[in-house]
Amino acid sequence: MSWFSKAASETQITHGSRVWLYILAGLVMVFLVAPTVIVIPMSFSESQYLEFPPRTWSVRWYEHYFASSEWMAATRTSVLVAFFTMLVATPLGVMAAYGLFVSNLRFAHLIFLLLISPMMVPVVLIAIGVFYVYAKLKMVHTVGGLVLAHSMLAIPLVLIVVSSALKSYDMNQEMVARSLGASRLRAFMVITLPQIRFALITSALLSFITSFDEVIVALFVSGGDNATLTRSMFITLRDQIDPTIASISTIMVLVSTSLLVMAQMFGQNKDGT
Amino acid sequence: MSDNLGRGEALPIFIGNVTKTYGKVFALDDVSLDVKQGEFMTLLGPSGSGKTTLLMVLAGFTRPDHGSLKFGDREVIRTPPHKRDVGMVFQNYALFPHMNVAANVGFPLKLRNVSGPELAERVEGALETVQLGGYGERGIDQLSGGQKQRVALARAIVFEPRILLMDEPLSALDKKLREHMQIELRHLHDKLGMTTVYVTHDQREALTMSDRIAVINHGKLMQLDEPRTIYDFPANTFVADFIGESTFVPVSVSGGKVSYDGTALQTATTPDGAGKYNLMMRPERLAFVSGKKPKDVNVFKGTVSELVFQGESFLMYADLSDGTQVAVRGATQKDAMANVPEVGAAVSLGLHKDDTVLIPDTGDLPA
Numbered sequence: 001m002s003w004f005s006k007a008a009s010e011t012q013i014t015h016g017s018r019v020w021l022y023i024l025a026g027l028v029m030v031f032l033v034a035p036t037v038i039v040i041p042m043s044f045s046e047s048q049y050l051e052f053p054p055r056t057w058s059v060r061w062y063e064h065y066f067a068s069s070e071w072m073a074a075t076r077t078s079v080l081v082a083f084f085t086m087l088v089a090t091p092l093g094v095m096a097a098y099g100l101f102v103s104n105l106r107f108a109h110l111i112f113l114l115l116i117s118p119m120m121v122p123v124v125l126i127a128i129g130v131f132y133v134y135a136k137l138k139m140v141h142t143v144g145g146l147v148l149a150h151s152m153l154a155i156p157l158v159l160i161v162v163s164s165a166l167k168s169y170d171m172n173q174e175m176v177a178r179s180l181g182a183s184r185l186r187a188f189m190v191i192t193l194p195q196i197r198f199a200l201i202t203s204a205l206l207s208f209i210t211s212f213d214e215v216i217v218a219l220f221v222s223g224g225d226n227a228t229l230t231r232s233m234f235i236t237l238r239d240q241i242d243p244t245i246a247s248i249s250t251i252m253v254l255v256s257t258s259l260l261v262m263a264q265m266f267g268q269n270k271d272g273t
Numbered sequence: 274m275s276d277n278l279g280r281g282e283a284l285p286i287f288i289g290n291v292t293k294t295y296g297k298v299f300a301l302d303d304v305s306l307d308v309k310q311g312e313f314m315t316l317l318g319p320s321g322s323g324k325t326t327l328l329m330v331l332a333g334f335t336r337p338d339h340g341s342l343k344f345g346d347r348e349v350i351r352t353p354p355h356k357r358d359v360g361m362v363f364q365n366y367a368l369f370p371h372m373n374v375a376a377n378v379g380f381p382l383k384l385r386n387v388s389g390p391e392l393a394e395r396v397e398g399a400l401e402t403v404q405l406g407g408y409g410e411r412g413i414d415q416l417s418g419g420q421k422q423r424v425a426l427a428r429a430i431v432f433e434p435r436i437l438l439m440d441e442p443l444s445a446l447d448k449k450l451r452e453h454m455q456i457e458l459r460h461l462h463d464k465l466g467m468t469t470v471y472v473t474h475d476q477r478e479a480l481t482m483s484d485r486i487a488v489i490n491h492g493k494l495m496q497l498d499e500p501r502t503i504y505d506f507p508a509n510t511f512v513a514d515f516i517g518e519s520t521f522v523p524v525s526v527s528g529g530k531v532s533y534d535g536t537a538l539q540t541a542t543t544p545d546g547a548g549k550y551n552l553m554m555r556p557e558r559l560a561f562v563s564g565k566k567p568k569d570v571n572v573f574k575g576t577v578s579e580l581v582f583q584g585e586s587f588l589m590y591a592d593l594s595d596g597t598q599v600a601v602r603g604a605t606q607k608d609a610m611a612n613v614p615e616v617g618a619a620v621s622l623g624l625h626k627d628d629t630v631l632i633p634d635t636g637d638l639p640a
């Protein structure tokens with residue numbers, strides 16, 4: 001019996017009758033991944049220009065990246081901003097999710113929508129708005145300003161991830177802990193938090209990536225000594241086609257995917273069960 | 274009590290004029306209730322009656338609109354839950370799944386800065402009390418429903434609270450285990466001697482376990498009495514209907530004399546004054562009468578309209594002469610079954626005068 005006529009599922013559909021599905025799924029994956037993956041060989045090119053496939057191989061653009069003080073400064077800014085965004089967005093998002101979960105507020109649903117609205121509004125609008133506000137407050141080109149703006153974008157993710165973890169959490173446990181002598185804060189820290197820890201780690205990683213990968217807000221409000229990596233890449237691309245971009249992209253893809261894979265791995269350990 | 278594990282004395286509870294409203298709905302309507310030191314008190318009522326709200330007021334999770342709550346001499350109405358020092362057992366156990374059995378039971382002790390060998394010793398002691406000695410290292414998901422219930426109980430008593438609150442703790446267990454645990458919980462209460470407030474909607478459970486039962490409906494206290502009194506002399510139609518089975522037969526009362534369908538009745542208590550009354554007939558208290566009317570027994574004549582075999586008992590419906598349908602329940606031993614008339618046959622039903630209890634008709638007879 002050939003592989004094509006074997007059953008692919010309980011319903012006895014054969015692999016043969018599903019070939020079109022496999023091809024379609026394969027194409028979707030290729031289209032999704034190809035643009036990301038194509039920069040990897042390009043980054044190892046010897047050429048002055050971006051080319052694919054590279055004719056000769058080298059790591060000179062990686063050397064150029066690591067040797068450039070400007071690129072290094074931008075990288076430091078990006079990591080710093082992403083790190084602080086994670087530190088700001090995660091606790092705020094967790095508190096919001098918890099507060100909405102335990103409250104009997106009639107408007108809880110509206111507040112939830114309000115908090116996730118940065119996800120719905122086009123980022124460029126947010127960027128323009130933030131820019132004007134920051135211009136008044138003299139916060140343009142500051143790390144603090146960028147952290148706050150990125151936190152606004154990251155909080156919805158934290159809120160959604162933590163809220164869904166809380167949905168399967170039995171709040172009676174916290175009540176029991178309190179009746180047994182734990183204060184409300186302690187009950188939350190010792191009983192609730194450990195049980196939503198995977199959602200917590202996942203949302204922290206997502207916050208980090210949200211900031212690290214973000215370019216539009218960064219274009220508006222970062223700059224000077226505090227330009228982020230993504231902003232510098234964008235500006236560089238506009239002026240010249242430099243394979244350094246490809247090597248930086250490769251590194252960023254690597255960082256982001258490994259963070260996402262980590263988030264995915266933690267996410268699979270289901271919370272609350 | 275020599276084997277009383279309690280650190281301090283059990284505390285009496287005084288609930289005074291507690292009212293709690295949600296919008297326009299009274300969850301608790303001016304409830305006053307005293308629980309004696311070391312008493313096993315059950316709050317019994319249908320779902321939505323307010324019994325759980327009252328328990329939450331005792332635990333401190335619900336702040337009433339007004340009223341007073343005292344544990345012993347101490348007013349606790351403003352005391353947060355974690356400072357009330359009450360043990361609590363929830364319906365769904367609410368064990369901490371990220372801790373093993375010993376850590377669950379040791380949790381309240383750690384909060385009280387007990388550590389080292391004393392912690393281990395007291396945890397094991399509590400586990401032995403609930404017959405789970407040696408289970409400390411087990412994970413929560415390795416336990417059966419009954420074992421989880423015991424762990425939740427051990428966790429609630431390990432710090433020797435002077436008051437123990439339980440919210441339908443047995444309702445998730447199957448019938449046999451539940452009945453077994455009822456007896457066991459009662460024994461445990463007698464051994465530990467803490468004041469216990471127990472919430473249930475299961476009237477049989479309440480009758481089995483309690484020193485006294487507080488029947489609650491629509492946020493009001495309907496009756497507070499010992500189980501026998503509640504069952505034999507319900508104060509109103511709600512209690513008579515909610516606890517046990519009963520049929521209500523309208524009777525006329527004049528000048529302290531009670532009669533039904535023109536026949537005078539002997540009753541357990543004489544109703545004071547006029548007003549409308551119903552005779553409560555418990556199906557199992559009715560007996561078949563043949564021949565001469567026995568002394569102290571009221572006899573009702575009717576026709577059998579239905580007969581159902583239900584295993585340990587049979588249920589018979591009979592229409593009395595004025596059309597009221599009454600239920601009769603009896604054991605199904607062979608001898609007893611031989612006397613059961615067939616459908617359509619005439620039947621004489623006897624009710625001893627001590628079981629002839631009148632309930633004031635407050636116009637809320639169940640349909």
